[in-house]
Amino acid sequence: MRAVIPFKKNNAKSRLGALLLEKEREELAIAMLEDVAGALHSSGCFHIVDILSTSIIEVNSANIVLTDKGLNEALNEYLQKMSSHSINEPVLIIMADIPLVSINNIKDIVKSPADIVIAPGRMGGTNAIFIRDPSRFHVDYYGSSFLKHCEIARRNGLTLRIFDSFNLSTDIDEVADLAEILIHGTGHAAQYLKKLGFILAENGGRVGVKREQRTSCLNKNKNV
Amino acid sequence: MRAVIPFKKNNAKSRLGALLLEKEREELAIAMLEDVAGALHSSGCFHIVDILSTSIIEVNSANIVLTDKGLNEALNEYLQKMSSHSINEPVLIIMADIPLVSINNIKDIVKSPADIVIAPGRMGGTNAIFIRDPSRFHVDYYGSSFLKHCEIARRNGLTLRIFDSFNLSTDIDEVADLAEILIHGTGHAAQYLKKLGFILAENGGRVGVKREQRTSCLNKNKNV
Numbered sequence: 001m002r003a004v005i006p007f008k009k010n011n012a013k014s015r016l017g018a019l020l021l022e023k024e025r026e027e028l029a030i031a032m033l034e035d036v037a038g039a040l041h042s043s044g045c046f047h048i049v050d051i052l053s054t055s056i057i058e059v060n061s062a063n064i065v066l067t068d069k070g071l072n073e074a075l076n077e078y079l080q081k082m083s084s085h086s087i088n089e090p091v092l093i094i095m096a097d098i099p100l101v102s103i104n105n106i107k108d109i110v111k112s113p114a115d116i117v118i119a120p121g122r123m124g125g126t127n128a129i130f131i132r133d134p135s136r137f138h139v140d141y142y143g144s145s146f147l148k149h150c151e152i153a154r155r156n157g158l159t160l161r162i163f164d165s166f167n168l169s170t171d172i173d174e175v176a177d178l179a180e181i182l183i184h185g186t187g188h189a190a191q192y193l194k195k196l197g198f199i200l201a202e203n204g205g206r207v208g209v210k211r212e213q214r215t216s217c218l219n220k221n222k223n224v
Numbered sequence: 225m226r227a228v229i230p231f232k233k234n235n236a237k238s239r240l241g242a243l244l245l246e247k248e249r250e251e252l253a254i255a256m257l258e259d260v261a262g263a264l265h266s267s268g269c270f271h272i273v274d275i276l277s278t279s280i281i282e283v284n285s286a287n288i289v290l291t292d293k294g295l296n297e298a299l300n301e302y303l304q305k306m307s308s309h310s311i312n313e314p315v316l317i318i319m320a321d322i323p324l325v326s327i328n329n330i331k332d333i334v335k336s337p338a339d340i341v342i343a344p345g346r347m348g349g350t351n352a353i354f355i356r357d358p359s360r361f362h363v364d365y366y367g368s369s370f371l372k373h374c375e376i377a378r379r380n381g382l383t384l385r386i387f388d389s390f391n392l393s394t395d396i397d398e399v400a401d402l403a404e405i406l407i408h409g410t411g412h413a414a415q416y417l418k419k420l421g422f423i424l425a426e427n428g429g430r431v432g433v434k435r436e437q438r439t440s441c442l443n444k445n446k447n448v
Contacts, residue, residue, distance in 0.1 A: 105388070119390075120390060120407075120408065122394075122404070123400065123403055123404070123431050123432075124403060124407050124424070124431040142429045143429055143430075143431060144407065144424060144431045146407060147407060164329070164389050164390050164391050165388050165389065165390055166343075166344060166388050166389055166392070166393040168390070169393065170346075179347055179348060180347070183348050183370060183371060184344065200348070200368060205366045206347065207347050207348035207367060207368045208347075
């Protein structure tokens with residue numbers, strides 16, 4: 001059994017640009033990737049964890065497979081290569097921006113006897129998909145990929161299970177999503193946000209995040 | 225074992241005002257409430273399902289308990305009444321705006337041996353909380369109620385389980401949330417939105433909803 005995580009570092013998470021510099025967004029993206037790769041590794045379910053990346057990065061306990069292709073093309077090529085090399089082993093495709101994923105989530109997904117297991121993301125996304133026979137499936141991300149993947153499974157006569165998980169549904173795209181990491185996260189991404197000075201902030205009964213102003217060296221000197 | 229759903233019909237779901245009239249928002253709120261009450265009833269876990277409501281409504285298979293109090297005051301009074309009448313039975317408090325909740329979700333929550341089981345909502349909310357001994361807990365909603373409820377459990381020496389569910393985390397507050405009902409819903413709320421002409425709409429790779437323009441009688445007559 002193997003797992004694959006698609007990843008794009010360059011200008012990662014552009015919608016977080018209001019509160020994070022480009023370098024910080026890339027570092028947060030790597031921290032979230034480390035949380036996901038760590039859960040896959042610690043689950044003990046996979047003999048290979050590949051990261052399909054558009055640039056060279058370093059992540060513990062995962063292989064980097066470079067690609068210059070788009071998400072769908074890169075993943076479908078990956079699935080086809082497995083089939084053409086007669087590697088008929090199950091594969092879990094999992095997104096890099098779901099840092100709340102737990103080791104038990106991973107174990108539970110691959111335990112399902114269904115041909116296809118889909119963990120929905122919010123707003124119609126597919127945050128993880130477990131494919132028992134890669135030669136009988138192809139992916140179609142973007143838009144309402146959840147419905148598209150359900151339909152591909154149906155058309156190919158494959159049994160389907162929907163995996164109901166808040167952890168897996170929580171992809172980090174917008175500034176508001178950072179609150180989920182601060183509330184529920186315990187891994188690299190949560191540590192990184194705290195290091196940057198992010199804290200929870202309530203505004204009119206609703207929870208958000210704000211970035212604390214750090215006292216700079218200059219101000220400290222002035223106070224002395 | 226009993227369940228209680230707090231509910232407010234008047235001017236319900238005001239943040240959906242951009243696409244729904246006040247009457248439609250109230251009807252959608254009732255449809256979602258029916259989905260939640262239906263799952264509770266069909267689970268067979270409860271001998272009483274109470275709806276703590278600020279106005280008279282009619283919902284199958286649930287008792288209406290009228291209250292003019294705010295959410296926290298009404299629920300804590302409910303818990304205290306149970307304790308003072310020596311009704312030491314477990315209670316599930318569940319929100320009325322989570323129409324994706326399934327019968328299995330309900331069965332799984334109450335199966336947990338923990339003293340307190342919390343199903344988080346998005347952005348720090350508490351969408352369901354199972355309290356094994358009502359005399360040893362009080363609720364504190366609004367803001368980051370998830371963290372507050374975890375802390376109350378800890379302070380009272382109660383064991384705690386976090387219930388990881390996308391279905392339960394999906395509360396319907398904003399227009400964008402309506403897409404979740406159309407994508408994943410199968411109950412009253414999904415039927416009601418479809419009846420109003422809501423469909424999924426993709427915009428720049430992201431999924432949203434739009435309301436189809438119905439041909440009015442006037443236009444039909446004009447065309448004849």
